Amino acid sequence: MMRPTDYTIAEGLRALDKREISSVELTGAYVKAIEAHNPRLNAYITVTAETAMEAARASDARRAKGEVGALEGIPLGIKDLFCTEGTRTTAGSKILGEFVPPYESTVSGNLKRDGAVFLGKLNLDEFAMGSSNTTSAFGPVENPWSRANDPAKRLVPGGSSGGSAAAVAARLAMGATATDTGGSIRQPAAFCGIAGIKPTYGRCSRWGIVAFASSLDQAGPVARNVEDCAILLRSMAGFDPKDSTSADRPVPDFAAACTRSVKGLRIGVPAEYTMPGLAPEIEALWQQGLDWLRDAGAEIVPISLPHTKYALPTYYVVAPAEASSNLARYDGVRYGLRVTERDSDLRDLYERTRAAGFGAEVRRRIMIGTYVLSHGYYDAYYLKAQKVRALIARDFTQAWEKVDAIVTPATPTSAFPMDERQDDPVTMYLNDVFTVPANLAGLPGLAVPAGLDGQGLPLGLQVIGKAFDEETVFAVGAALERAANFTAKPQVMA
């Protein structure tokens, strides 16, 4: 007998359709799972069990009347970077205090429109700045997976969407929203053995998502498999006149693309992604993935993305620059935290509020961003970074003349212990080495669980596609998923 939390979204929709299960039963099972495991994993910052059950009842009532949305009755978790009307939104920071948005982000609103049920708000690195979900003001998230030879060692789920990935992997949500600025969907998905896609920049509206770096931020789903990601993305995506960078294009049926054959597709393998620090097991898995695709009829083509080595430094100029400006609004004047002393003037209010409200990593990035935009440094850092960014994008444009998609590892290593890499920010930043280029170029990138390392920890591969060609990305990702037949389960699971 299948347990409700075992259903994928596609299976859940079919079961709901056949009345094998109700949204109330499904949602109730997840609420129980959260009660049981969230105290340990800390994946949720806010659990909205009551409103979730209400929403589930309303969904069942709609279904009874024949009003069935594309995600009717499916319980999801929402990364706490998406503003949710009436539910506290923290961005993983103290500075927003008890901020309750009077509006719903476009993406979460789209999911609601399609009948989804929200279980609560998922933990993340503060303002989505991090690769281990250890910078959250609401405590770290634990990866539900652990090492076979050291099960007591608590591992990071990756970041910044660590809560989203951990919750989906541990069956505390059927799927979740996430965001990706430099790898924040793909890296935690890989660390937690699930799928996650950062779509093309402009595919999902950024309206109502707390901004980190506007030219890089993109919302996307994480889910237990590629097809579920495709189903979620179709609901999340779409043109939004409230976001000037949103793309006015039709949203294809991504799920249908998952069944497409990869026969005849040309798959690029960038030479520059074989780099020092890449775990041998991951390199082997990469090769294995390419073999699977070749067996399925794809052609493997060696390519060069010559500016790859500049991607990370470019990212760590552009992203903090935009962040330093985007985070200026958290000043204690209109909402959120305010820290003052008796005699505080305005400047003192700013300094006290922002010193108390922002954590160390956020402060570091605000400092870096302020520095690179400063008079006398702008040309050397920000302007140069923009030029290099254009070259990185051009690398891809040239590659698309030869290939239809690119396959790379998702991360250089598997999930690491919570107490590692915390004292050296640069080592931490290296987590994003394979994911950052797609953000800089605005391209879709999908992480697919493809195997386990020697410790029994999941490893992921990444599929990068042309702008607005998520369909090919889904087709290649689904082919890898079928070949990998990834069935391993995390140690902590509902």
Next chain:
Amino acid sequence: MSYTLDGDTGPWEVVVGLEVHAQVLSESKLFSGAATAFGAGPNSQVSFVDAGFPGMLPVINGECVAQAVRTGLGLNAQVNLWSRFDRKNYFYADLPQGYQISQFAHPIIGTGVIEITLADGSTKNIGITRLHLEQDAGKSLHDQHQSKSFIDLNRSGVALMEIVSEPDMRSPEEAGAYLTKLRQIVRYLGTCDGNMDEGSMRADVNVSVRKAGEEFRTRCEIKNVNSVRFVMQAVEAEARRQIEVWESGGTVGQETRLFDTARGTTRSMRSKEDAHDYRYFPDPDLPPLVLEQSWVDQLKASLPELPDNRRARYVALGLSPYDAHVLTIEKETAAFFEIVAKGRDAKVAANWVTGDYFAALNRLKREVADSPVSAENLGALLDLIADGTLSGKLAKDVFEAMLEADEPPAQIVETRGLRQVTDTGAIEAAVDAVLAANADKIAQYQGGKVGLFGFFVGQTMKAMAGKGNPALVNELLKQKLG
């Protein structure tokens, strides 16, 4: 003769450039749908975008862009089909986002030129450096509470055009004339209401002084001057201050100053060393603003008539250059005149508008915008003069009556019986009565005292309560007196 200020070392030339902030006339703000009406209750016209809430994004208001382009066309300026918005970063309590969205590197409007007219009738071209779009900040109110500052965000996000001139002005008068002309142009275009006392237009005035033939010396910027008169006063006061500094062996440092309108002097606000580092960078929330030439051409084709063109047209109609100038200073006056003159003698219409009508406005302390007499009724009065219904004298009486109640003059003529009498029988009877009663005066007149003719006219008109047609009265008297 050029304007100079005399110091101990001789004459100094004054160099002035203006940065004018003009609020775009539009229903809603530059990047949000919030309304822009002046005088609304504090914080009543604020969207979540204007208040800098998390996740809120700017979306450009097309009407504001059109207004900026219209203004650029009115300034004979280059319209840049590709422009970009930048963020100007600084912290202040009335700046909710922590940055102002402006156009720093790539403004929507490039170089242009406008012609100013000076009191002596001469004209001069003043170069326009650029016009860019930006959002206004909110307002800090420090006088509402003894220990608290209040913030009103109604203005936050309102679209402004910053219009920057070349340093082409050489006197307070030229600076005043430039600002007046700029205001005239935007008001004609309907792109800014030009209400300086409501803050819809304000000027940052850049002033430096130099000896004839020198390169420019260091300038100071006087912030937020809000009337033409204050701009002229500030230029002179600041120039005099700088001359004193230079002549006493000092150096004028680049700084931002404020004009104290009560004292008529400028004082330092912040020096260059204290200047903010605004960390300008392209706003990643907004793609570059790309315009179609065909759209610009459409706007150009539908542009209203500009003051210079209108003035030229009036001169062609036979008006004096002075009348043409006076009638076109305010577009409301020109519009009023157009109605009065429509289908009538333009010169007669101009005489009435600039004469009796302006005098009445002055006397009643009214404006054309709330005119006590409609242009249609004034025009009808001119018709009654033209067709002989009213004498010039009677017309003035009717006009006075119209000022009290703005009724059609024909109606006033009827109800008050002011119609000019042209019935020769009635006039003849009155003349005969006057002559019969003044036999002595007839004798004197016929004896050579011809000055008495006016007496007979006056007596006749009096007898007719002023309504006798003067020409007919004269004619009959001459006939009868021989």
